[in-house]
Structures are given as C-alpha cells and as structure tokens.
Amino acid sequence: MIVTKGLGMKEREKELLLLQLIRYVPLVFIILLFLLVITYISTIHSQNLKNEKENTKNEFIQLNKTNIKTSIDNTVVEFIKYELKDSQEKLETKLKKQVNSIHSIMTSLYNEYKEEKTKEEIIKLIKLTLKSVSLDEEKGYFFIYDLNGVNIFHPTKPQREGTNFYDAKDTNGRLIVQDSINIAKSKSKEGFQTYFFHKPNDENKEYEKLGFIKKFEPYNWFIGTGEYLDDFQKKVNKKILEHLSVIKYKYNEYVFVLDYNGNILINKNKKFSDINIFNSNRVMDAKIKYKDFISSNEKRKFIEYKMKSDDEKDYIKISYVTKIEELNWVVGTGFNLDNVNSLIKEKQKVLEKSYKEHLNIFLIVSICLTIILLVISYYVSNYIKSKFTGYQDNLKHKNRVLLKAQEIARLGEWELDIQTRKAYWSNKIVDIFGIKNCKQEHGPKFLKTLMYDADWSCFESSIEKCIETKKEHHCTYRIKRPIDGKTIWVECRGEIINDNTILGTIQDITEVKQKEIEAQNKDKILYQQSKLATMGEMLSNIAHQWKQPLSTISTASTGIKLQKEMNSLSDDQLISDVETINNSAQYLAQTIDDFKNFFKPNKNRVEEFNISSTIEKTLKLLDAKFKAQEIEIIKDIEDINIRSSENELIQVLMNILNNARDELLKCDYRKLIFITIYKKENSLFIEIKDNANGVPLDMKKKIFDAYFTTKDESKGTGIGLYMSKDIVTKLLDGDIFVENEAYTYEDNEYYGAKFSIKLNFS
Numbered sequence: 082m083i084v085t086k087g088l089g090m091k092e093r094e095k096e097l098l099l100l101q102l103i104r105y106v107p108l109v110f111i112i113l114l115f116l117l118v119i120t121y122i123s124t125i126h127s128q129n130l131k132n133e134k135e136n137t138k139n140e141f142i143q144l145n146k147t148n149i150k151t152s153i154d155n156t157v158v159e160f161i162k163y164e165l166k167d168s169q170e171k172l173e174t175k176l177k178k179q180v181n182s183i184h185s186i187m188t189s190l191y192n193e194y195k196e197e198k199t200k201e202e203i204i205k206l207i208k209l210t211l212k213s214v215s216l217d218e219e220k221g222y223f224f225i226y227d228l229n230g231v232n233i234f235h236p237t238k239p240q241r242e243g244t245n246f247y248d249a250k251d252t253n254g255r256l257i258v259q260d261s262i263n264i265a266k267s268k269s270k271e272g273f274q275t276y277f278f279h280k281p282n283d284e285n286k287e288y289e290k291l292g293f294i295k296k297f298e299p300y301n302w303f304i305g306t307g308e309y310l311d312d313f314q315k316k317v318n319k320k321i322l323e324h325l326s327v328i329k330y331k332y333n334e335y336v337f338v339l340d341y342n343g344n345i346l347i348n349k350n351k352k353f354s355d356i357n358i359f360n361s362n363r364v365m366d367a368k369i370k371y372k373d374f375i376s377s378n379e380k381r382k383f384i385e386y387k388m389k390s391d392d393e394k395d396y397i398k399i400s401y402v403t404k405i406e407e408l409n410w411v412v413g414t415g416f417n418l419d420n421v422n423s424l425i426k427e428k429q430k431v432l433e434k435s436y437k438e439h440l441n442i443f444l445i446v447s448i449c450l451t452i453i454l455l456v457i458s459y460y461v462s463n464y465i466k467s468k469f470t471g472y473q474d475n476l477k478h479k480n481r482v483l484l485k486a487q488e489i490a491r492l493g494e495w496e497l498d499i500q501t502r503k504a505y506w507s508n509k510i511v512d513i514f515g516i517k518n519c520k521q522e523h524g525p526k527f528l529k530t531l532m533y534d535a536d537w538s539c540f541e542s543s544i545e546k547c548i549e550t551k552k553e554h555h556c557t558y559r560i561k562r563p564i565d566g567k568t569i570w571v572e573c574r575g576e577i578i579n580d581n582t583i584l585g586t587i588q589d590i591t592e593v594k595q596k597e598i599e600a601q602n603k604d605k606i607l608y609q610q611s612k613l614a615t616m617g618e619m620l621s622n623i624a625h626q627w628k629q630p631l632s633t634i635s636t637a638s639t640g641i642k643l644q645k646e647m648n649s650l651s652d653d654q655l656i657s658d659v660e661t662i663n664n665s666a667q668y669l670a671q672t673i674d675d676f677k678n679f680f681k682p683n684k685n686r687v688e689e690f691n692i693s694s695t696i697e698k699t700l701k702l703l704d705a706k707f708k709a710q711e712i713e714i715i716k717d718i719e720d721i722n723i724r725s726s727e728n729e730l731i732q733v734l735m736n737i738l739n740n741a742r743d744e745l746l747k748c749d750y751r752k753l754i755f756i757t758i759y760k761k762e763n764s765l766f767i768e769i770k771d772n773a774n775g776v777p778l779d780m781k782k783k784i785f786d787a788y789f790t791t792k793d794e795s796k797g798t799g800i801g802l803y804m805s806k807d808i809v810t811k812l813l814d815g816d817i818f819v820e821n822e823a824y825t826y827e828d829n830e831y832y833g834a835k836f837s838i839k840l841n842f843s
Contacts (some may be wrong), residue, residue: 107458115451122443133432137425138418142399145416146383149334149401154381157328157336157412161321161405168317172308173273176293179306180271183223184295186210191299200300208234223306225297228265230258233302237281251277252287265296265303280309318408322347325412334416341375341409343368371402375411380404384413491589497524499548499581504528513571513589515562533559533568540573544583551577554585557594570594634662689724692758692765699734703742711752712745715826718758723765725840729808733817736801737769737836744773744834753826764815767838772831775821784819815840 187207194203211223211234225234230247246258257276264272272294277287292307325336326347338346343359358368366386374382381403388398400415493509504524511517514531525544529537536558547554554575561568570593575585641658644650696718700707707714738754745752757768776784785806809817815838822835 107461111451111454111458115447118447119444122440129432129436133428134425137428141420142418146399146401149414149416150383153336153401153403153412153414157325157414158403158405160324161408161412164317164321164324165407168313168320172291172313173293176273176291176306176308177271179221179223180293180295180304183211183214183304183306184297186214187297187304188299195299204233204300212236221306221308223304225302225304226258226261228262228301228303230262253277261292261294261303261305264294270298271295275310276307278307278309314408334414336412336414338410338412339371341411343372346410371411374402375404388417493587495575495585495587497544497575497583497585499577499583502526510587513569513587514560515564515567517564531560531563533561544575547575547577547583554583557590634666638662687724687726689722690727692721692723692767693718695727695730696734696756696758699731699738702731703735703738707742710742710746712742713751713753715753715755716757718756719760721758721760721765723840723842725813729812730840733805733808733813733838734767734769736805740801741769741771741773741834745771748773751829753831755826763842765840765842767840768835770822770824770835771833772826773833775832776819776834781819781821785817809838809840813840 190207190210191203194206198206222235222237224232224236226232226246229245230249231243231245232241235241247262248256249258251257255276257274257278260274260276264270264274274292274294276290276292278290279285279287289310290307291310291313292305294303294305296303322338325338328336335348337348339358340346343357345356345358359372361368367384367388370384370386374384381401383399383401385397385399387395389395397418398415399418400413402411402413404410405412491509491513493507493511493513495507495510496505497503498505502524504527506514506523516531525541528540532540536556540556540558543554543556546552554573556573557570558573559568559570569589569591572588572590573585575583578584638658641650641655644654696716700714741754745754751772753772755768755770757766757770759766785802806817809815817836817838819834819836821832823830823832825831
C-alpha cells in the first residue's frame with residue numbers, strides 16, 4: 082500500500098508556525114539557559130562541597146594508611162628483624178669469646194708449668210683456677226670433657242666429673258657429647274651446636290641451648306659453654322619492646338604489640354596496657370577482628386574498628402598490623418578518623434569563599450551576556466526570516482530537480498517495518514514494478530510473487546543479514562511486471578535507520594544489465610578466439626616436435642625393408658630398428674597426451690598444484706620452437722604449492738612466453754628469457770623477463786587492450802594479453818602488470834620487458 086506522510090496542516094500554516102518559532106524560541110532558550118546555568122552552578126557547588134569532603138576524608142585515610150604502613154614495614158619490622166639477626170650474632174660472639182677466654186687461661190697455665198709439673202698437677206691447678214672464674218651471667222657456666230666423653234670439669238655439677246657421658250641424649254634423641262666430640266675433631270677444631278638440656282632450677286624439662294665447643298690440644302679435651310635460647314630471647318624481646326615503646330607518630334599515635342594469645346605487650350593507652358584483648362569486653366569490635374587476623378594466613382592488613390575515647394565517646398580507628406612470625410607477635414599502629422573533621426572544615430571555608438567570589442562575577446557577566454544575546458537574537462531571527470523565503474523557493478526547485486533525477490535514473494525509495502514486515506513504496510517503485518492497479522498489501526510476501534524464484538533466496542538472506550548485523554542490504558534481482566509481462570533488473574539497497582525500520586532505494590538497471598550481458602558474451606567470444614589461437618600455436622609446436630621422431634621412424638622402416646630385400650637383415654638389427662620405431666611412436670603418443678590435457682574442459686577446475694611442475698608443463702608445450710630458435714630459459718623457481726586453475730594459468734604463461742619469443746626473433750644476439758617465482762607475504766609472484774629491448778613507452782598503457790598488437794595482422798590477433806589479464810584478474814584472483822627493466826647477466830648488460838603476475842593464496 083502507498084502511504085502519504087504529512088503533518089496534518091496546510092503548508093502555509095506550517096511556514097507561519099516555523100517563523101514564529103524562529104523569532105521567539107531563541108529568546109526563550111536564552112532566558113531558560115541562564116536560569117539553568119545558575120541552577121547548575123548551585124548544584125555543582127553543593128556537589129563539589131560534598132565531593133571535597135569525601136575526597137578530603139579519602140585522601141586523609143589514604144595518606145595516613147601509606148604513612149603507617151611505611152612506618153611499620155620500613156621502620157618497625159626492619160628494626161625487629163635487624164635486632165633478631167644482630168642479637169643472634171652477638172650471642173654467638175659472646176659464647177665464642179667466653180670459651181676462648183677459658184681456653185686462653187688453660188693454655189697459659191699449661192705452657193707455664195708443663196716442664197715443672199706433672200699432668201695430674203697441671204689438671205688440678207687448672208680446675209682450681211677455673212673454679213674462681215665466673216661468666217658475666219649468673220646462669221652461665223662452662224664445662225670440660227675429654228674426647229672419650231668423660232666429664233673433666235663442671236663448675237655447677239661437680240658430681241658429673243669423672244663420669245662418661247658419651248651416649249648422653251637430649252629429648253630429641255640427639256647425642257650431645259658425641260656431637261661436641263665431632264666438632265672438636267673437625268678441621269676447625271671449634272664450632273657451634275644446638276641441643277636441649279635441663280636448667281639448674283628445673284630438672285623436669287629440657288630447654289633449647291646454643292653452645293660453643295673448642296678443642297684443648299694438650300690433653301685432647303674440649304671446652305664448652307652455652308646459653309638457653311628462651312632466656313636469651315626474653316632479653317632480646319625486652320630490648321625490642323623498650324625501643325618500640327618510645328616511638329611516637331603524628332596525632333599522638335604510637336606502636337602497639339600483642340602476642341598471638343591476645344596479650345598486649347606494649348600500648349601507650351593506659352586503658353589497654355597489660356590486658357588480654359581476647360578476654361576483654363571493652364574492645365569487642367577489635368577483639369573479633371584481631372582474632373580473625375591472627376588465625377588467618379594473611380601476613381599484614383589494615384583493620385578498621387570502633388574504640389572509646391577518654392570521655393567514653395565512640396570513634397573509628399584504622400590500624401595497620403603485621404605479623405612477626407619469629408616472635409608470634411602482631412605489631413601495628415593506627416590513626417583516629419575523627420582527626421579528619423578539622424581538615425574538612427578548613428577546606429570547606431576556602432571553597433565557600435571561592436564560590437561566592439566566582440558566583441558574583443558570573444552573575445554580572447551572565448546578565449550582560451544575556452542582554453547582548455537577546456538583542457542579537459532579535460536581529461538574527463529577522464534576518465533568518467528574510468532568508469527563509471529564499472531558501473524555501475530554492476528548496477522547492479531542488480526538490481523538483483531531485484524528483485526529475487529520480488525519474489531519469491528510474492530510482493524510487495522504500496521503507497520496511499521490521500516487526501510487521503510491511504513495506505512502504507514510493508510512486509516511482511510502483512511505476513517501476515508495473516503494479517499501479519494492484520490492491521494487494523505491499524511487503525516481502527507480495528514482492529516474492531513478482532520476483533524470479535532463483536533470485537528470492539539471495540534477497541531474503543540479504544534482508545535477514547541486514548537485520549542481524551546492522552550492515553547494508555544490497556541485492557540485485559529480476560522482476561516480472563504484472564502490467565506488461567516484461568522482465569526488468571533492479572538494484573535494491575537499504576540500511577537500518579532505527580531499531581524497527583529499514584530505509585532503502587530501488588533502481589531499474591535493466592539497460593545496464595543488458596550491456597553487461599553483451600560484454601560477457603563478447604568476452605566469451607574473445608576467450609574462444611584466444612583458445613583457438615593457442616590451439617594454432619600448439620599444432621605448430623606438435624609439428625616441430627614430431628619432425629624428428631617421424632624422420633627416425635621413416636629411416637628405420639626404410640632400412641629394414643632395404644636390408645630385407647638384400648637378405649642382409651639380421652635378427653639383432655631387426656630388433657634394434659623395431660625398438661627405435663616403438664620408442665619414437667611412444668614419444669609421439671606422449672606429445673599428443675601432453676597437448677590433449679591442455680584442452681580438456683575438466684582441467685580448468687580449481688585444485689592444488691605445484692607451481693614448479695606447472696612451469697615444466699608449460700615449457701614442454703613450447704620446447705620445440707624455443708630450442709629451434711635458440712632461446713635460453715633461465716629459471717629461479719621456489720617449490721611452492723598453490724590452489725587455483727592450473728590450465729588457465731598455463732594459457733596465460735604460454736601467451737607471455739610466445740610474445741617474448743616473437744620479440745626475441747627480431748634480435749641478432751643471445752636470446753634470454755628469465756622465469757622467477759617466489760612467495761611474499763600471502764601472495765605468489767611469477768616474473769617473466771626477456772632481453773628484447775622492452776615495450777615502447779607509448780604502447781605500455783595499451784598492451785592489455787583487446788585487439789591491440791604490435792605484430793602483422795597475419796601473425797597477431799591482439800587478444801592474447803587482453804585475455805591473459807582477464808583470466809588473471811577474474812578467474813585466478815590476481816593481477817598482472819608489465820614494466821621495462823635494465824639488468825646484468827653474466828657480466829653483460831641487457832634491457833627488456835618484465836611481466837609480473839601476482840596470485841593470492843587461497
């Protein structure tokens with residue numbers, strides 16, 4: 082159905098309304114814009130205050146998070162790790178120094194009395210001297226054993242002296258004395274060892290000790306001392322806690338430490354010092370979060386929780402905590418979120434002041450601009466009104482021209498409702514289709530009754546693809562006009578202009594299509610002529626290739642007959658001549674097969690073949706004449722497989738090679754043809770170059786034109802290269818071009834034409 086669209090009013094009324102809109106709408110728009118801008122600025126200001134408040138809070142939190150994280154990670158944790166490592170080294174140094182001191186005393190006594198006293202007297206003197214020697218710690222002591230495990234001296238347990246402890250073990254089954262003996266017997270004769278041993282005041286439990294052993298050479302003894310690691314660790318921990326307790330940060334924040342059991346080891350807030358947060362109800366929020374952190378696999382994190390100030394008011398605290406796994410500690414520090422309020426108030430005052438200053442300036446400027454714009458708008462609207470009439474007349478003229486152009490081009494427009502599949506066709510389409518008196522509702526179903534069945538699937542799939550992909554609909558199809566029964570060709574295009582509508586055009590291209598069909602028929606005739614011309618070349622080549630074997634057959638058969646008549650034909654001679662005749666006949670048959678395969682229709686199908694093999698087939702077809710005319714072929718061919726139509730490619734190659742041969746026959750010097758084939762990116766390049774002085778510049782542009790030839794009319798048709806280009810571009814999906822090239826070969830300079838064929842890999 083044909084739908085006429087309109088606004089429901091007369092054209093004159095619409096024009097008057099438009100003029101009123103032109104005059105007053107800008108004025109109203111400017112005033113409304115002014116009011117909207119003022120409202121917008123107020124809203125933006127309120128939003129800016131809110132955003133600034135939030136940004137200040139976020140910046141404060143982020144900055145303080147960074148600060149406390151840096152303080153804990155880079156200062157506190159590094160200090161603790163350093164102290165632990167340094168303390169271990171100091172303990173080892175102390176133990177070694179103590180043993181070396183005892184060793185020095187014993188060595189001095191031995192060296193002083195070894196010539197005057199017996200061994201027993203020197204041992205007694207050493208023991209007596211060592212009993213008066215004490216270490217710098219009241220719990221520290223040293224001991225002496227011989228290398229058989231017998232205790233020689235023990236200042237705190239003299240009852241052990243004289244007893245063999247060679248097989249003594251600690252709670253872990255370690256042979257303590259044997260380990261000491263092995264250290265004394267080692268190359269260095271001294272070293273550290275760890276083991277478990279009872280404390281003097283606790284015989285029920287063994288504690289881990291670090292000991293140092295040193296051999297006393299004169300009597301094959303070893304001297305040792307040690308310190309309980311838990312006692313030493315307590316001293317180190319105490320030192321670390323004392324240092325951390327004096328650290329202080331901005332806003333009076335401090336470092337706190339608690340162990341994995343919830344005991345607070347240091348905390349500047351007296352309310353929380355020396356308590357267990359896991360057993361306290363004063364910090365319920367912190368209690369839960371710290372317990373979860375300690376039991377988790379996390380090494381460090383930020384924790385946010387509620388606390389009470391000195392005046393019992395709730396506030397939010399954010400702490401950064403990290404685990405010191407060597408000590409089973411949690412170390413951290415934090416900050417109070419209430420400190421951000423003062424910063425927010427300061428920034429808010431600055432913003433308020435800046436806003437008032439800018440608002441006053443803006444109001445003054447806006448009022449002035451509004452007045453100026455109102456005046457300009459008034460004069461501009463009058464100017465537009467005067468121009469509008471002229472534009473109307475011009476538009477009507479262009480509309481008439483457009484309608485005339487559509488009529489000449491036989492072009493009409495259409496719309497399709499995607500949901501209902503109803504079509505709206507212009508009068509021109511109705512005229513093109515010849516359906517003026519048809520009352521049926523228009524749309525795809527009706528169009529199908531007009532369209533050729535073979536074209537419907539293309540049209541339908543194109544429409545569906547357009548709807549699905551939002552891309553252009555483009556289809557060419559045939560219509561049988563109901564009004565006169567004539568067949569017309571139309572080109573249909575369309576695009577989706579909104580979610581529910583396709584807008585497009587239909588053009589009658591019957592004349593263009595008829596010309597295309599005529600051109601195609603012309604190309605078929607040219608192609609047939611090209612095939613016939615190639616067949617003529619083939620017959621000439623067959624004649625050349627058959628001359629030699631036919632002469633051989635004639636000579637052999639004549640010789641057999643003559644020798645038979647003279648009774649001089651031997652069996653060996655007969656067999657030899659028959660084999661010669663047979664071989665020549667086989668060669669003739671193979672030649673016929675080679676030329677016959679070239680002209681088989683089924684050989685033109687697309688298939689995969691080796692380009693090197695194709696070149697050999699082509700040269701075999703031309704071999705006789707090229708050899709007879711002393712033309713040399715120089716090949717540089719890569720071994721490449723390609724999928725295309727081999728027979729069509731052979732025809733193109735033969736045309737180019739025959740043209741090169743014809744040009745080289747005019748030359749009285751060495752005749753050369755170069756064939757180069759290589760792959761580059763996704764294309765195959767075939768280059769055929771001769772040394773026949775090239776193509777004249779005024780002929781290069783016309784060399785691929787139909788019926789253009791540089792040969793005598795009796796020798797050339799002018800369709801060989803034209804069909805070669807047509808075959809390459811249309812059938813082989815490639816391109817062909819020619820250029821002249823100067824080059825050097827075997828120290829000689831040449832100049833000739835170079836034909837290049839580019840084929841895309843498929």
